[in-house]
Each structure stands twice: as structure tokens, then as C-alpha cells.
Amino acid sequence: MVTETRTGDVRKPPLATAAETSDAIRVENLSVRFRIPQERVSSLKEFAIRRFRNRVSFREFWALQDVTLSVRRGETFGIVGRNGAGKSTLLKVIARVLRPTAGRVRVHGRIVPLLDIGAGFHPELTGRENVRFNATLLGRSPAEIDHAFADIVAFSELSGFMDAPLRTYSSGMAARLGFAVATAWKPDLLLVDETLAVGDEGFRAKCQARLEGFRRQGTTMVWVSHDRNQMVALCDRAVWLDGGRVKRIGPSAEVADAYANSKAGDEYEETRP
Amino acid sequence: MDAPHMASTACTYDSENRPPAFFAEMAEAWRYRALIRQLVERDIKVRYKRSILGIGWTLLNPLLMMAVLTIAFSQLFKFQIPFYPVYVFSGLILWLFFSQTSAAAMSQLIWGSHLMTRIYLPRTTFALSALGSGLVNLLFSLAALIVVMLITGVPVRPAMLWLPLPILLAAMTALGTGLFFSTLASWFTDVVDMYQILLSALYFLTPIIYPLSVLSEDLQWALRFNPMVHLVEAFRAPIYEGRPPDAATLGLASLFAVVSLVIGWSVFTSRADDIVYRL
Numbered sequence: 414m415v416t417e418t419r420t421g422d423v424r425k426p427p428l429a430t431a432a433e434t435s436d437a438i439r440v441e442n443l444s445v446r447f448r449i450p451q452e453r454v455s456s457l458k459e460f461a462i463r464r465f466r467n468r469v470s471f472r473e474f475w476a477l478q479d480v481t482l483s484v485r486r487g488e489t490f491g492i493v494g495r496n497g498a499g500k501s502t503l504l505k506v507i508a509r510v511l512r513p514t515a516g517r518v519r520v521h522g523r524i525v526p527l528l529d530i531g532a533g534f535h536p537e538l539t540g541r542e543n544v545r546f547n548a549t550l551l552g553r554s555p556a557e558i559d560h561a562f563a564d565i566v567a568f569s570e571l572s573g574f575m576d577a578p579l580r581t582y583s584s585g586m587a588a589r590l591g592f593a594v595a596t597a598w599k600p601d602l603l604l605v606d607e608t609l610a611v612g613d614e615g616f617r618a619k620c621q622a623r624l625e626g627f628r629r630q631g632t633t634m635v636w637v638s639h640d641r642n643q644m645v646a647l648c649d650r651a652v653w654l655d656g657g658r659v660k661r662i663g664p665s666a667e668v669a670d671a672y673a674n675s676k677a678g679d680e681y682e683e684t685r686p
Numbered sequence: 687m688d689a690p691h692m693a694s695t696a697c698t699y700d701s702e703n704r705p706p707a708f709f710a711e712m713a714e715a716w717r718y719r720a721l722i723r724q725l726v727e728r729d730i731k732v733r734y735k736r737s738i739l740g741i742g743w744t745l746l747n748p749l750l751m752m753a754v755l756t757i758a759f760s761q762l763f764k765f766q767i768p769f770y771p772v773y774v775f776s777g778l779i780l781w782l783f784f785s786q787t788s789a790a791a792m793s794q795l796i797w798g799s800h801l802m803t804r805i806y807l808p809r810t811t812f813a814l815s816a817l818g819s820g821l822v823n824l825l826f827s828l829a830a831l832i833v834v835m836l837i838t839g840v841p842v843r844p845a846m847l848w849l850p851l852p853i854l855l856a857a858m859t860a861l862g863t864g865l866f867f868s869t870l871a872s873w874f875t876d877v878v879d880m881y882q883i884l885l886s887a888l889y890f891l892t893p894i895i896y897p898l899s900v901l902s903e904d905l906q907w908a909l910r911f912n913p914m915v916h917l918v919e920a921f922r923a924p925i926y927e928g929r930p931p932d933a934a935t936l937g938l939a940s941l942f943a944v945v946s947l948v949i950g951w952s953v954f955t956s957r958a959d960d961i962v963y964r965l
Contacts (some may be wrong), residue, residue, distance in 0.1 A: 524698070542728070
């Protein structure tokens with residue numbers, strides 16, 4: 414099997430001294446623990462009763478354990494792994510949404526998380542108002558938003574709908590608008606969760622072209638993807654997470670193949686008990 | 687635009703850099719003030735967008751309550767309280783500001799959780815925007831109050847210029863209370879319901895519909911520990927009596943305001959990282 418971890422893969426990237434200055438993201442011995450109440454105790458009354466009888470127990474769930482990796486500036490870095498392997502948790506820690514339970518995360522540059530496009534949309538507000546709100550959410554100033562507004566509308570191809578409330582948009586239209594806002598400014602660091610299934614074939618191509626443009630201009634990207642071909646085509650290096658631990662880090666093709674092989678192996682075992 | 691070179695050399699985020707949360711959160715909230723402002727605007731726009739009454743909705747609640755309470759109680763307090771509608775309305779709008787703002791800080795945090803778990807925001811964003819919306823509503827209610835004063839013949843006196851002070855103190859109390867209960871609510875969802883019960887109790891323990899003088903001496907003394915008593919008194923004096931609030935009332939109201947804000951803010955900010963894990 415090709416799935417054995419080679420400890421050599423987990424070490425810091427070569428050029429260790431230069432890495433100090435050229436890394437966009439440094440993750441050192443990162444662990445993230447969730448404490449899940451054994452039985453769901455969601456009311457204070459219940460908690461008080463159980464506490465009194467000494468019966469509140471927590472199950473600890475380590476979403477990430479001792480993860481060390483770094484992403485160089487300008488690099489496109491992939492994350493693969495099964496559901497629950499800790500991919501999204503890793504993105505959230507990098508994006509500052511979750512604090513590490515242990516270990517350290519350092520990020521250089523301005524982050525744009527392309528995690529859930531349009532999470533900040535409000536159905537009752539118009540396209541225009543939602544563009545403003547989402548751009549503010551990304552930390553943009555009113556002047557910057559005014560400056561980029563025409564561009565955002567043009568890219569989303571929704572110029573006729575800017576004054577209609579968002580509830581009248583199709584999900585594809587909303588996704589187009591969300592993508593246009595999130596990528597209106599070149600970020601230092603872009604976090605992308607899962608495949609970008611935005612709109613139709615033509616629009617998807619446009620999105621890819623825009624991201625490709627960022628990449629050429631030096632944006633560091635971190636991708637979570639299930640699509641092996643996309644991963645190999647886009648990413649320079651990748652990490653394979655398994656049960657919250659680093660299974661392998663290396664060139665994206667190597668990591669993607671190792672991961673694909675492990676899955677093939679599992680399926681084989683499943684068919685022959 | 688960004689200077690890419692500058693942006694990439696400076697370490698923008700280091701998880702080990704943990705300045706005291708109490709002050710760091712203030713700086714972060716200030717940095718995100720444009721977002722907080724937009725949340726306030728959005729809240730007000732959304733509320734009025736699809737309704738015929740528009741802004742009238744904010745006023746309908748206290749106005750209707752005033753009307754009902756006047757019908758029910760003005761006979762009862764005929765001798766103690768002349769101009770009962772103004773007495774009741776001034777107490778009501780401050781009470782509604784406090785209760786709605788502190789409760790909204792809680793519900794907004796739960797509502798905003800889908801944003802908070804996807805993108806970094808200062809944790810106090812939603813409590814502060816709830817406060818902003820509450821203040822805007824209070825201003826509309828004050829306009830309505832002045833109309834009620836003109837109709838009922840209560841003179842509008844320059845002492846009204848004192849009002850920003852009790853409003854500021856009420857805002858501090860509401861924010862502190864809202865943050866404190868938000869922290870509890872992130873552990874136990876029934877805190878939201880329990881807070882509503884607490885609020886209705888507090889409503890009757892505050893001289894909003896009755897004058898403090900109808901209570902026994904003992905009870906009046908005990909009610910000094912209810913911050914709302916002093917806030918309502920400080921707010922009502924310039925309106926109903928046309929005089930500045932007295933120093934003792936302002937002093938006690940300030941004490942409660944500072945204590946509740948410091949406790950609420952420090953409890954919330956010190957637990958804020960945990961809160962996101964629980965949303």
C-alpha cells in the first residue's frame with residue numbers, strides 16, 4: 414500500500430531559514446478540541462439537575478491533532494481528506510474563526526474566505542444593499558465599495574436586478590453575486606472550500622479565470638477539494654488529513670494519488686469482507 | 687488600495703498574540719464600526735420594508751400600551767399622577783429600550799451565528815448593532831412622546847436637553863446585561879426564555895405604570911437595588927417634571943451602568959472564543 418506516512422513528508426519545507434519570511438501561513442502543532450456534552454444538555458434546568466447528581470460528562474473530540482504545515486507565499490495549497498478529517502476546521506482556524514486549543518497559527522496578509530458564498534445575504538434587501546453589506550463584512554470601506562461597485566455588477570451579470578430584493582433571485586444568481594463581491598479585490602490569501610459550483614458552465618469558467626488571475630498576481634490560495642483532477646491541476650502542494658492528523662504533505666499529485674489509492678483500497682476491502 | 691508588499695510582510699494574525707480581551711475587543715469593534723453601522727441600517731430597513739405602517743410599527747407598541755394603560759389606570763392614580771399618559775409613556779419607552787436591546791443582543795448573536803462561524807467578526811458585533819437599532823427606535827419614540835406632550839398639554843422644557851445622559855446610562859446597562867445573558871445563552875438555550883420571565887418581573891418592580899409612592903416604605907427601600915428604578919427616574923424627570931434629574935439618582939444610575947457594563951463586557955469577551963465553538 415502507498416498510504417504509509419513517510420515521516421520525512423511532515424517536516425518543514427526545505428529552505429527552512431528563508432521560510433520564516435516567505436511563508437504566508439504557518440501552522441505549528443495545531444490542535445483543536447471540541448467538547449461535546451455526552452447527552453445533549455441544552456437547558457440550564459437540566460444542567461443544574463444533572464450537575465447536582467454529578468452526571469454531566471463531556472466527550473472530547475479532537476478535530477485537529479498536532480498539525481504542522483506551512484504555505485508559502487504565492488503558493489496554491491490543497492487539502493484533501495474524508496468527511497470529518499478536519500479540513501474545514503483547519504480553514505476556520507486559519508481564517509481566525511476558531512481559536513486553536515493548542516499550537517500556533519500565524520497568517521501574513523489579508524484573508525478572504527470563500528467558504529460559503531452569500532452567507533451574509535439578506536433576502537429582504539436588494540442586490541445593491543446586499544453587495545454593500547457583504548463587502549463591508551469582508552472589511553472593505555465605503556469608498557472602496559463605491560469604487561468597485563460597477564465592476565461587481567458587471568462581473569455578476571446581474572445589472573438588471575440590482576434593485577430587486579434578493580429573495581427574487583435564483584440560487585445561481587445569488588451565488589454569482591456572492592462570488593463577484595468576494596473576489597472584487599485581489600486578496601493576499603484566499604480560502605476556498607469545496608468545488609466552486611457557481612452558476613452555469615460559462616460563469617464557472619469566468620470564476621476559474623479570475624482565480625487563475627489572482628494566482629498569477631501572487632495570491633496565496635488554500636483549497637479544499639474532493640476533485641482529484643482539479644486538485645492536481647490547481648495546487649502546487651497539498652496535505653492529506655486523516656482523523657485530524659497530517660497523513661501526508663507533498664506535491665499535490667503525490668498526495669492526491671496516495672489519498673485516491675487509500676480510498677480505492679477501502680472500497681476493495683468493503684466488497685470483500 | 688492595499689499595498690501588497692506592506693500587507694504581506696506584517697503578520698496579520700498570530701493566534702498566540704492575545705492582548706487582554708477586554709480592551710482588544712473594544713479596538714476590534716471600533717475597527718469594524720462600518721459593519722456595525724450597516725447592521726443597524728439593515729435591521730431598520732428590513733423591519734420597515736414590507737410593511738404598510740413602516741416606521742409606525744416602532745411607535746405602535748408603546749402608543750398602544752400607553753392607551754391601554756391610561757384607560758386601565760388613570761382613574762386609579764388620578765390624584766397622584768396628573769397627565770398620566772405622559773407619565774406612563776416616558777417610563778415605557780425607556781423600559782422598552784432597555785428590555786428590547788438586551789434581549790436583541792442575545793437573539794442577534796444566535797441569528798448571527800451563521801456568519802460568526804464562517805468569517806471572522808468581532809464577537810460583540812451583534813450586541814453593539816442591537817444597541818444601535820435600539821437607540822434609533824428610542825429616538826423615534828421620543829419624537830412621538832413630544833407629540834403626546836403637546837396634545838396632553840405637558841410643557842416641553844429645556845430640561846429635556848438632559849435626556850442624553852440617562853439614555854447613555856440606559857445604553858450601558860442594556861449592553862452589559864445583554865452581553866452577560868448572551869454568554870449564558872450560548873451554553874443553555876433556555877436562558878433566553880428565562881430572561882423574558884426575569885424581564886416581566888422587573889417590569890412590575892419598576893415604577894412605570896404606578897408612582898413609587900404607592901409602595902410601602904420597605905418595598906421602596908428594596909427597589910433601590912433595581913437599576914431600572916433610577917434609570918426611569920432620571921429619564922422621566924426632564925420630561926414629566928421639566929427638571930434636571932437629581933444628583934443622587936444620576937449617581938446610582940451611573941454606578942449600576944458602569945458595574946453592569948464592566949461585568950457584561952468582561953464576562954462576554956473572556957468567554958468569546960468558547961462561544962464560537964458552541965454556536
